[in-house]
Amino acid sequence: MLLAIDCGNTNTVFSIWDGERFLCTLRTSTEHQRTADQYYVWISTLLEHHEIPLDINAVIISTTVPRVVFNLRVLADRYFNCRPYVVGKAECLLPTQPRVDEGTVVGPDRLVNAAGGFDRYGGDLIIVDFGTATTFDVVAEDGAYVGGIIAPGVNLSLQALHEMAAALPHVDVTKPQKVIGTNTVACMQSGVFWGYVGLVREITQRIKAEYERPMKVISTGGLAPLFGQGDTLYDEFDEFLTIHGLRIIYDYNREQGNA
Numbered sequence: 302m303l304l305a306i307d308c309g310n311t312n313t314v315f316s317i318w319d320g321e322r323f324l325c326t327l328r329t330s331t332e333h334q335r336t337a338d339q340y341y342v343w344i345s346t347l348l349e350h351h352e353i354p355l356d357i358n359a360v361i362i363s364t365t366v367p368r369v370v371f372n373l374r375v376l377a378d379r380y381f382n383c384r385p386y387v388v389g390k391a392e393c394l395l396p397t398q399p400r401v402d403e404g405t406v407v408g409p410d411r412l413v414n415a416a417g418g419f420d421r422y423g424g425d426l427i428i429v430d431f432g433t434a435t436t437f438d439v440v441a442e443d444g445a446y447v448g449g450i451i452a453p454g455v456n457l458s459l460q461a462l463h464e465m466a467a468a469l470p471h472v473d474v475t476k477p478q479k480v481i482g483t484n485t486v487a488c489m490q491s492g493v494f495w496g497y498v499g500l501v502r503e504i505t506q507r508i509k510a511e512y513e514r515p516m517k518v519i520s521t522g523g524l525a526p527l528f529g530q531g532d533t534l535y536d537e538f539d540e541f542l543t544i545h546g547l548r549i550i551y552d553y554n555r556e557q558g559n560a
């Protein structure tokens with residue numbers, strides 16, 4: 302069984318596969334202090350709940366938080382008796398190399414999205430990923446990651462307003478009924494919601510104009526559907542794009558005989 306780990310700045314998602322068959326995902330908050338033993342107790346309890354035997358013998362990790370790698374490596378070594386592939390490290394091969402400025406370290410999540418997106422939808426893509434940051438990844442005709450955009454995440458923007466402005470409360474993002482807010486919460490929700498709809502529309506349009514070839518827009522991340530509602534911001538929403546990308550990169554390494 303394969304354990305594929307997608308660790309973002311906010312949440313870590315473990316997905317479990319039996320051969321090619323996807324079994325389940327488990328989600329926890331990202332904390333670099335969490336030890337291998339703590340992960341193991343958590344995974345084994347949840348798998349027991351799902352009635353899935355714990356028979357993991359391969360691990361692949363993508364993380365935007367470098368400090369979590371140590372404990373995840375210990376987890377793989379101590380409990381699953383294997384050496385994990387860590388996306389972005391030399392030991393993990395990529396189907397295509399990114400084409401970016403020399404010395405740039407691309408977020409592994411973006412390389413994984415590019416691999417998953419290319420496998421599912423072909424090249425010439427814009428992938429919009431709503432995470433801690435909102436990222437736009439441009440995938441070329443041959444599947445290479447060739448750049449993109451990093452914007453502040455939706456919840457990060459709302460949190461920043463609350464933290465930096467004494468009179469602004471903590472609010473959750475939602476689609477407001479009206480644009481003109483008539484109370485503080487409605488004003489904040491309108492600013493963030495319509496601001497992000499505009500951000501996504503403007504950035505995708507500008508990428509398309511600069512790229513000079515027809516492109517498909519794929520969205521992923523828990524908040525993506527909210528912003529697509531009733532609008533034509535994306536061609537597809539793909540909740541499992543990142544874990545699919547991890548699967549593709551894992552298979553590629555096996556095919557290449559990279560043990």
Ligand SMILES: Nc1ncnc2c1ncn2[C@@H]1O[C@H](COP(=O)(O)OP(=O)(O)O)[C@@H](O)[C@H]1O
Pocket residue numbers: 308309310311312313331431432433434454456522523524
């Ligand atoms: N379905 C959802 N509804 C509301 N908020 C969500 C949903 N999914 C994720 N979030 C929030 O979006 C933010 C980014 O989460 P996530 O996509 O897990 O980020 P990352 O990949 O950077 O860890 C977090 O604040 C999370 O709580």
Ligand SMILES: CC(C)(COP(=O)(O)O)[C@@H](O)C(=O)NCCC(=O)O
Pocket residue numbers: 308309310311365406407408409410411432433434435436451454
């Ligand atoms: C842009 C990111 C912070 C997004 O991370 P996330 O929101 O998924 O936690 C991450 O991809 C990252 O740290 N990137 C490094 C810089 C780059 O990709 O160019």
Ligand SMILES: [K+]
Pocket residue numbers: 410430431432433434435436
């Ligand atoms: K992201």
